[in-house]
Amino acid sequence: MTTFTELGVAPDIVEALAGKGIVDAFPIQEQTIPLALTGQDIIGQAKTGTGKTFGFGLPIIQRLGDDPAPGVKVLVVVPTRELCVQVTEDLELATSNRATKVVAIYGGKAYEGQIEAIKAGAQIVVGTPGRLLDLASQRLLDLGQVQEMVLDEADKMLDLGFLPDIEKLFAKTPAVRHTMLFSATMPGVIVALARRFMTKPIHIRATDPDEGLTQANIKHVVYRAHSLDKDEVIARILQAEGRGKTVIFTRTKRAAAKLVEELNDRGFNAAAVHGDLNQDQRERAMAAFKAGKKDILIATDVAARGIDVDDVTHVINHTIPDDDKTYLHRAGRTGRAGKTGIAVTFVDWDDLHKWALINRALEFGQPEPTETYSSSPHLYTDLDIPAGTKGRLKPAAAAPRAATAGRTEGERAPRGERASGDRAPRSRTRTRGGRPAGEGQTDASSQAPAASAGGEPVREPGTGTHDGHGHEHHDGNAAPRRRRRRRGGSRSGGQAPAAPQA
Numbered sequence: 001m002t003t004f005t006e007l008g009v010a011p012d013i014v015e016a017l018a019g020k021g022i023v024d025a026f027p028i029q030e031q032t033i034p035l036a037l038t039g040q041d042i043i044g045q046a047k048t049g050t051g052k053t054f055g056f057g058l059p060i061i062q063r064l065g066d067d068p069a070p071g072v073k074v075l076v077v078v079p080t081r082e083l084c085v086q087v088t089e090d091l092e093l094a095t096s097n098r099a100t101k102v103v104a105i106y107g108g109k110a111y112e113g114q115i116e117a118i119k120a121g122a123q124i125v126v127g128t129p130g131r132l133l134d135l136a137s138q139r140l141l142d143l144g145q146v147q148e149m150v151l152d153e154a155d156k157m158l159d160l161g162f163l164p165d166i167e168k169l170f171a172k173t174p175a176v177r178h179t180m181l182f183s184a185t186m187p188g189v190i191v192a193l194a195r196r197f198m199t200k201p202i203h204i205r206a207t208d209p210d211e212g213l214t215q216a217n218i219k220h221v222v223y224r225a226h227s228l229d230k231d232e233v234i235a236r237i238l239q240a241e242g243r244g245k246t247v248i249f250t251r252t253k254r255a256a257a258k259l260v261e262e263l264n265d266r267g268f269n270a271a272a273v274h275g276d277l278n279q280d281q282r283e284r285a286m287a288a289f290k291a292g293k294k295d296i297l298i299a300t301d302v303a304a305r306g307i308d309v310d311d312v313t314h315v316i317n318h319t320i321p322d323d324d325k326t327y328l329h330r331a332g333r334t335g336r337a338g339k340t341g342i343a344v345t346f347v348d349w350d351d352l353h354k355w356a357l358i359n360r361a362l363e364f365g366q367p368e369p370t371e372t373y374s375s376s377p378h379l380y381t382d383l384d385i386p387a388g389t390k391g392r393l394k395p396a397a398a399a400p401r402a403a404t405a406g407r408t409e410g411e412r413a414p415r416g417e418r419a420s421g422d423r424a425p426r427s428r429t430r431t432r433g434g435r436p437a438g439e440g441q442t443d444a445s446s447q448a449p450a451a452s453a454g455g456e457p458v459r460e461p462g463t464g465t466h467d468g469h470g471h472e473h474h475d476g477n478a479a480p481r482r483r484r485r486r487r488g489g490s491r492s493g494g495q496a497p498a499a500p501q502a
Contacts, residue, residue, distance in 0.1 A: 012097040026051035028206035041201040044182040060148040070121025074148040079156040108279030129165035146173040154183040218335040223372035225346040232374040235391030241384040244313035251319040267393025270296035317345040324361035
């Protein structure tokens with residue numbers, strides 16, 4: 001392995017990296033750093049997780065000098081907010097022994113803090129295209145003095161439709177500058193972009209030709225699973241031997257929210273990152289995952305390229321990705337920094353055609369995923385799950401009706417003790433004019449009607465039951481008097497209209 005000192009990196013930067021245990025360079029860094037230090041334009045192509053950030057970050061920091069003048073001199077453009085935060089953290093680490101300041105510019109956060117950092121003289125700006133153009137159009141971000149420009153994950157920016165924004169950003173920077181472009185894949189549009197805005201770039205491809213399309217240090221396991229059993233299977237995989245931090249990808253935001261709730265209910269320590277969360281919530285979840293406070297991160301593809309954590313042991317595709325590129329980016333969250341990893345993919349019956357395309361493109365040689373259930377013996381042997389493992393770490397919450405057990409029928413539970421699904425017996429009391437029926441009357445014995453001479457009960461008005469002629473109601477109140485409407489819409493004190501003359 002080659003050290004950063006041997007590549008010509010300044011001692012203070014080497015010392016800052018060594019403080020975090022980063023001493024040896026990866027292949028992309030070995031090939032990129034010496035050329036970038038000389039100001040050579042570079043197109044760097046390497047798989048995600050191979051150290052591209054330091055490959056372009058260390059040279060641009062060193063080329064700025066030990067104590068650069070205030071003002072934006074370096075612009076690093078990234079496709080997603082999560083990746084913006086990650087790249088900023090790496091550059092802040094490398095500049096920790098220098099006066100150089102780094103600021104992250106991205107949407108979903110308040111403008112004030114970002115604007116203050118720019119006004120304070122930050123020299124390196126890392127940002128997403130939308131917010132960069134927003135601040136530039138308001139003349140709050142001056143790109144006229146940019147000396148170094150980097151496009152990171154250029155193919156992802158193409159997928160997200162940022163190509164017009166990238167061209168506008170290039171137009172706001174000086175024509176003479178040092179430019180580097182990094183991408184995992186090189187579509188024709190990206191190559192054309194490089195030719196337009198770069199000067200005689202050198203194409204560096206840091207891959208092993210014998211490695212194939214997928215990383216050799218990642219074990220790929222593909223199962224055909226039933227949607228109703230999938231959560232149970234995942235819960236058992238999360239108890240595999242040696243399982244560390246785990247990233248679970250879902251297709252939709254709703255599925256991510258549902259799964260994080262389910263796993264937490266089962267006793268696991270999970271967080272979620274998806275589009276329905278605001279930026280602060282997403283950043284807190286990501287920070288908790290990186291710090292180890294949460295060991296399971298459930299995410300949609302929006303976060304796929306911003307999860308740069310070296311100790312992720314498992315990646316689980318709750319739903320199969322749409323294409324082989326997305327699969328590689330998801331699986332690339334594990335097996336980073338030379339470590340091994342496991343990628344587990346669930347294929348629903350309706351998605352077998354998607355797996356056929358991915359299998360063919362990535363040359364897996366597994367056209368039919370293995371049908372798998374939570375009780376399948378091969379699940380335990382494939383993933384080193386201890387025998388007898390169940391998908392729950394803590395007992396299920398007590399049933400809400402358990403508190404009512406033992407009560408006699410009709411016995412009413414206290415208000416705070418009744419479950420939401422229990423109905424207490426209800427007695428209805430009719431009212432008339434806002435007054436409960438029978439109000440002001442004596443007890444039941446005094447309400448009994450007196451008998452007449454003929455033996456028939458004598459009922460006072462308003463005290464008897466309905467007699468069948470509409471005079472009295474069963475609740476003991478007098479029947480309402482029928483009203484007649486006068487012809488022409490007027491009433492005369494409740495009297496009937498006068499009969500016409502003969």
